[in-house]
Amino acid sequence: MIGNGEALRMEKVHKSFDATHVLRGIDLSVAEHEVICLIGASGSGKSTLLRCVNLLEDIDAGRIVVEGEEITAEGVDVNRIRRHIGIVFQSFNLFPHMTVMRNITLAPIKALKMSAADAEAGATELLERFGLVDKRDEFPDRLSGGQQQRLAIVRALAMKPDIMLLDEVTSALDPELVAEVLNVIRELAAGGMTMVIATHEMGFARDIANRVCFLDDGVILEEGPPAQIFTEPREERTKQFLQSIIEAGRM
Amino acid sequence: MTGPRAWVEEPLEPPPPKERGSRLLGNRAFLVSSVSTIVFFAVLTLVVVLAPGFRAVGAQFFSFRAMKASFFGVPEAGLPPIWRGFLLNVEVFMVAEVLILILALLIAVIRQIPGPVFFPFRMVAIVYTDLFRGTPLLLVIFMFTYGIPALQIQGLSTQGPVVYGGAALVLSYSAYVSEVYRAGIESVHASQMMAARSLGLTRWQSLRYVILPQAIRRVIPPLLNDFVSLQKDTALLAVVGPIEAVRAAGIYSSLRFNFSPYVVAAFLFILLTIPLARFTDHLIERDRRRRAGGGAR
Numbered sequence: 001m002i003g004n005g006e007a008l009r010m011e012k013v014h015k016s017f018d019a020t021h022v023l024r025g026i027d028l029s030v031a032e033h034e035v036i037c038l039i040g041a042s043g044s045g046k047s048t049l050l051r052c053v054n055l056l057e058d059i060d061a062g063r064i065v066v067e068g069e070e071i072t073a074e075g076v077d078v079n080r081i082r083r084h085i086g087i088v089f090q091s092f093n094l095f096p097h098m099t100v101m102r103n104i105t106l107a108p109i110k111a112l113k114m115s116a117a118d119a120e121a122g123a124t125e126l127l128e129r130f131g132l133v134d135k136r137d138e139f140p141d142r143l144s145g146g147q148q149q150r151l152a153i154v155r156a157l158a159m160k161p162d163i164m165l166l167d168e169v170t171s172a173l174d175p176e177l178v179a180e181v182l183n184v185i186r187e188l189a190a191g192g193m194t195m196v197i198a199t200h201e202m203g204f205a206r207d208i209a210n211r212v213c214f215l216d217d218g219v220i221l222e223e224g225p226p227a228q229i230f231t232e233p234r235e236e237r238t239k240q241f242l243q244s245i246i247e248a249g250r251m
Numbered sequence: 252m253t254g255p256r257a258w259v260e261e262p263l264e265p266p267p268p269k270e271r272g273s274r275l276l277g278n279r280a281f282l283v284s285s286v287s288t289i290v291f292f293a294v295l296t297l298v299v300v301l302a303p304g305f306r307a308v309g310a311q312f313f314s315f316r317a318m319k320a321s322f323f324g325v326p327e328a329g330l331p332p333i334w335r336g337f338l339l340n341v342e343v344f345m346v347a348e349v350l351i352l353i354l355a356l357l358i359a360v361i362r363q364i365p366g367p368v369f370f371p372f373r374m375v376a377i378v379y380t381d382l383f384r385g386t387p388l389l390l391v392i393f394m395f396t397y398g399i400p401a402l403q404i405q406g407l408s409t410q411g412p413v414v415y416g417g418a419a420l421v422l423s424y425s426a427y428v429s430e431v432y433r434a435g436i437e438s439v440h441a442s443q444m445m446a447a448r449s450l451g452l453t454r455w456q457s458l459r460y461v462i463l464p465q466a467i468r469r470v471i472p473p474l475l476n477d478f479v480s481l482q483k484d485t486a487l488l489a490v491v492g493p494i495e496a497v498r499a500a501g502i503y504s505s506l507r508f509n510f511s512p513y514v515v516a517a518f519l520f521i522l523l524t525i526p527l528a529r530f531t532d533h534l535i536e537r538d539r540r541r542r543a544g545g546g547a548r
Contacts, residue, residue, distance in 0.1 A: 079451050083450075086449075087449045089446065107451055
């Protein structure tokens with residue numbers, strides 16, 4: 001199911017915020033239709049990595065290539081690049097002053113210059129697929145957390161991205177709402193969406209990932225198929241991390 | 252009595268009957284508050300009425316004849332009607348308000364533009380705001396009305412005092428209002444800009460469709476407050492000549508030695524500001540209901 005083409009490649013990516021060196025040389029290659037889960041402690045650089053791929057953060061060194069184009073090159077139109085890369089945040093970041101429908105259609109209409117009718121037709125299709133069609137005229141404040149996060153995923157999908165970046169999308173949700181969001185992600189994976197997912201849900205990562213990357217202190221310390229990472233990790237730090245997760249009852 | 256109140260339909264045990272004593276207490280509280288209110292206003296009225304100059308003030312400030320005459324004007328005596336002067340206040344206010352809303356927003360947005368190329372623009376916006384916020388409005392009106400004609404710039408130097416005074420109002424208030432806008436823009440969380448940009452919207456599109464609509468909604472009450480203030484400050488134009496409400500009242504009172512016209516002018520200004528306040532309340536309430544309340548229609 002994983003394609004031969006390369007969707008994303010990061011080469012020796014470095015990123016610092018003032019004195020903190022958050023990414024210390026990230027090398028990562030993601031094939032088309034591949035699902036990668038990034039695991040690691042808070043502050044290990046998972047979110048920063050995803051934000052760099054979406055050009056929400058400038059990188060200090062290295063390069064990032066998406067679908068064969070170096071997006072970190074000088075003079076690249078960031079808006080054009082971002083239209084192909086969807087990102088969903090932990091805190092939803094929906095537009096509170098717009099209806100569900102308008103949240104979804106804003107970017108297709110303004111950034112892709114789609115007609116309102118086409119954008120709404122596409123949005124309706126997505127809303128039907130993710131069980132939100134009866135909420136189309138509601139405002140985000142009136143949806144549950146799970147519905148809000150599903151809407152955020154739909155909003156990103158409406159741009160028809162080549163790759164989706166999910167940044168701890170279930171961390172802000174009540175436990176009983178986590179499943180509905182994870183099911184949406186499972187469906188995307190089944191549909192062949194290329195995804196890079198930062199997550200604390202180890203069971204979910206084990207189910208869905210083609211490959212799991214353990215980030216520690218700004219580098220990918222260990223990567224491999226979930227069966228290997230979760231059952232026989234090679235690195236001492238990975239073992240410690242997984243042990244602490246098990247002790248916290250999160251696995 | 253459906254929906255949210257359904258839970259009271261079957262209480263576990265009947266509520267205890269209200270005791271006679273507590274009802275008496277309720278009656279007593281009502282009685283006390285009534286007596287207290289009556290006494291308070293009676294004393295206040297007595298203080299005013301028994302003041303040594305009460306009759307003189309009544310004749311000087313609340314003469315119905317003078318009010319009526321000044322409101323409608325006395326053409327044969329050269330006394331301009333206050334109502335017509337007040338129309339000029341309203342006109343200046345309406346035009347100034349629209350210009351202020353636009354100019355202030357422009358300045359607030361300019362101050363937000365990042366990047367070294369725009370440094371001079373940001374600089375101009377900051378200096379402008381500091382300058383006009385720091386100068387008393389009265390001085391700005393004087394300087395514009397007497398200074399600009401002296402510059403002898405074609406087209407610009409041949410306007411009337413209403414235009415110069417109005418321009419002074421616009422520039423002075425825009426400096427204030429731009430700060431109100433800016434506070435609103437900064438109150439919208441940075442994650443909103445990030446979400447908009449992540450979808451491929453340009454910085455301008457994000458500002459236009461995501462940030463500003465939220466920012467402006469939040470600052471409607473303080474904006475209104477500034478506009479109530481602006482409505483009253485149109486009276487300052489009186490110092491450079493145009494016959495607006497306060498000037499019309501002033502002409503009457505100086506010729507007939509009666510201050511009642513000022514009360515008329517004051518009353519007109521109050522009449523103008525109250526509907527604006529109620530309208531804003533209505534807008535805020537509607538927005539609140541639509542986003543969180545019962546129906547999303």
